[in-house]
Amino acid sequence: MGGVCRTGAFRAEAHGPLARYCQPGQIMAAVALVRRVREEGRAITEADLDGIRNICRCGTYPRIREAIRAGAERM
């Protein structure tokens, strides 16, 4: 896992100018997901992303998914 902070890897494009109330939980879930799929030696799937159940009041789920995929590349 490179030199980028694990939480910082997800932060930039995750929520833009929105409320970000959900951000800490989304980041924790994302880091755990990336660690798990790496330990299993595979890439993140849509089913994996469906398994993240953190609620975002702003409904930014597509952006959260994009951020997880982009952040995983930086971790």
Ligand code: FES
């Ligand atoms: S960005 Fe507002 S709660 Fe998720």
